[in-house]
Amino acid sequence: MMGQFWVRLEPWLPSLRLDLLALALLAALLFRLGGTRLRRRMPLLLGLLLAGGQIACLQAAWKFVSGPMPWGIDHPAFLFRLKEFRELFPLALGGYNPWWNAGTEHFIGVTSGTHAFGLLNLPPLLCLDPHLFHGPALAFWLIVGFPWLGVLAVRAAGVRWTGALCAGLLMCAVSRAQFLFFWQSGNVGAMTSAMLTLPVVALGYRLIVLRRGGWGMVVALGVAAWLVCLWTPGVLVCAGLVPGWIAMRRRWTIRSNRLLVAAGLLALVLALPWFWITLFPSRGIVNYVATGVTGSRWLMLQAGVRQLLLRLQEWHPLLLVLGAGGAVVVAPRSVRRWTLPLLLILAAIICGTGWWSQSQLDRMALPMAVAAVFPTTVLCGRLFARGSMGRSRIAGLLHALAQGVVLALLMMGLRVAQMHYACRGGFKLWPAPDTIYDFADWIRREVPPEGRLAFAGTTDWKYEWGKPTYLPILSGREMMADDYYSYPRGLIERNYPPKAYRVSLDSWLAFTRAYGITHWAAADPRHKGFLAGHPEWFELVRRMSMQSSRIEIYRVLGLPPPTRFLEGTGSVTARENALVVRPEPADTERVVIRYQWRDGLVCRTPGATIEPFNVDGHLQFIAVRPGGNPVVRIGYRPRFAPLKPNFDGTFHH
Structure with missing residues (x-):
């Protein structure tokens, strides 16, 4: 070119x-x-x-x-x-962004x-x-x-x-x-x-x-x-x-x-x-x-x-x-x-x-x-x-x-x-086709507000020549993927879920349950074959053609209604650098929300505290001790240190 x-x-x-x-x-x-x-x-x-x-x-x-x-x-x-x-x-x-990968x-x-x-x-x-x-x-x-x-x-x-x-x-x-x-x-x-x-x-x-x-x-x-x-x-x-x-x-x-x-x-x-x-x-x-x-x-x-x-x-x-x-x-x-x-x-x-x-x-x-x-x-x-x-x-x-x-x-x-x-040269601007807007509308209808859509494998410009990075904004739903950005390539795995959760069906399901994932999207044959091979857990609900790829969307079966709480109940409002937790009842001693723990997180509500919660040997979520507060506000403050990679040494999950 x-x-x-x-x-x-x-x-x-x-x-x-x-x-x-x-x-x-x-x-x-x-x-x-x-x-x-x-x-x-x-x-x-x-x-x-x-x-x-x-x-x-x-x-x-x-x-x-x-x-x-x-x-x-x-x-x-x-x-x-x-x-x-x-x-x-x-x-x-910049800071803590909840739209992708649970923070x-x-x-x-x-x-x-x-x-x-x-x-x-x-x-x-x-x-x-x-x-x-x-x-x-x-x-x-x-x-x-x-x-x-x-x-x-x-x-x-x-x-x-x-x-x-x-x-x-x-x-x-x-x-x-x-x-x-x-x-x-x-x-x-x-x-x-x-x-x-x-x-x-x-x-x-x-x-x-x-x-x-x-x-x-x-x-x-x-x-x-x-x-x-x-x-x-x-x-x-x-x-x-x-x-x-x-x-x-x-x-x-x-x-x-x-x-x-x-x-x-x-x-x-x-x-x-x-x-x-x-x-x-x-x-x-x-x-x-x-x-x-x-x-x-x-x-x-x-x-x-x-x-x-x-x-x-x-x-x-x-x-x-x-x-x-x-x-x-x-x-x-x-x-x-x-x-x-x-x-x-x-x-x-x-x-x-x-x-x-x-x-x-x-x-x-x-x-x-x-x-x-x-x-x-x-x-x-x-x-x-x-x-x-x-x-x-x-x-x-x-x-x-x-x-x-x-x-x-x-x-x-x-x-x-x-x-x-006029897009007659070698380099052309591609407006978003109707398939992107249709996909975003479908996600808004089918993925529950407290559910998450995850992308198996790599996205690799398979979504109409673009990354799915902006889809959470269009659909209003949180999502998970490895390469929703493709750069820098040496710092990401270009596969999803993380390797530790791809070893078996049980590990895949454990990852799915932990994050409250309700739907999986797959574009490459290997991951589509895996999801289609377990119809007792994954139901095919949508097929899409984008460029030369056939995208398949699977709904996760056998899980309780999605919630942002791994432990406890209530509601969570998540935006950039701001998590607002409303535990129910307000006098709950501790709740655990399905958002990633990061060292820069800070509790901004007097009397309340936050701490990391070990989900398994790899994942850490946010544990909140309300201290009697009906509303707990969590913010983020960057530190004088490079960002830490994830448990497997890569970023983006």
Whole structure:
């Protein structure tokens, strides 16, 4: 699926080369004949081109985002993280989540950068569930929001309006990978961080190189840097500007450095809660992705270089020639010194993919491409501002031809963007099909409010090309699975129930009884065969076809009506970081609820206590001693320690 920037773009003429040649020659002729009049109107023409291209992209995307929510690949996972962010912000950034596996310690919204996109969409997020507006929000920021933020940031850096508008055109399609990771896969954390790289680079240039701007600029730069750093690898982007700052030491002034330090401190203070989560509760994930591989250094370097070259092929051609090339050769010296160190550092990081294969460092090619927009727009601004008249005949023709080629490439980039938003490219957004909504409705009807649906084996994108991560929100029922997230693969078993409970029918039933599971879903033949082989315990109640998979749902037989209590009676209301237990009668000495014990749980009701309860040799639930209280409230407080794995050494169950 990966490849050059032009892959799958349908030509108007017999070939894309002829399209580009015809556009370039026509534009060159107009530049040659238009002279000063055309040059003066270039900002207007580029603005109209940008606005027209964005309207075309929005029209193409609207067909896919105006109806059902985005579903394929990682969209359900990021929707789930946004929902959690909505419920907890600003008092917490993650914690104890009861929707999956009877309570998991869930902080992946921090390390994935999801919260940055949540902050950009905070007003609608506080009013609506994310699936109700996620598609339009995604299209708005990719097509309109980020490009125009780039225009304003580049203009603030002193670049001509022609160059600034070129930044907007380039930001519509900086790389083909943009549509893979953001449009198709829904990785909104990396998207927000990568696309805000340009404001950080441009506003930093304004403060240090131009020595312009005041406290308003400090706030803008600090907030942009903060949002970039909320995706953990984004910290490397901001750190990569330090060598450029050192290279510009001859331009330092006390005032400019003071303002830059103030912006950095603002970003750091805002990001401290996220950094704390990354360094402590999420340290296990960070350590896993940072684990290197052993082998020939030469072979690992070759693998990293191949990955870099592959990613560079997907860039907009102008970013390769005028961005990366311009930062080395022809851009103004101040621009070269400011951006070249960052580009080299990001290139070196991508080459490290050979050593750290789990780190997904190849995705740093996206912020690298966005950073390359800045020198590209500086050169585009100069190119369009200078006319071809007054030069020698050959020089004038070559200048007009260069202008025509650049304009043609900008227009072709808009075509690439429009193709992908119309889902005619290699990377497509899949709206949730009716089968997903039908399945959620069926779960709401058939699974009792205090029951749980569990997924046997692996889910592995078997549910209409997406994970079932968001199904609890759609159905209002708690669920259990191993890989409701598929990442990081080395920390999950990709099988369910846990191995200790798959050894026999009795162990499977013990697990089912303990958690109050009323239904099992299975997609692979082995687990479907196991469930179908015991009709005295599992009754087939539903078959579904999703992609090439046949999903079967079994109801558990022979169990008492489900309840949230393993010991005692009453009611439990469970939400993120909040369990509200109402024992009946209120003077009960102890009740045990079917939720996982975690060390960060705290009792917030004076006189009541909570403690772990050993169900068997593996499982621990929450024992509550009400102490005469009719209502016991349980909260969660993260600790200065990495999250503990489960009894079998894996996460997610």
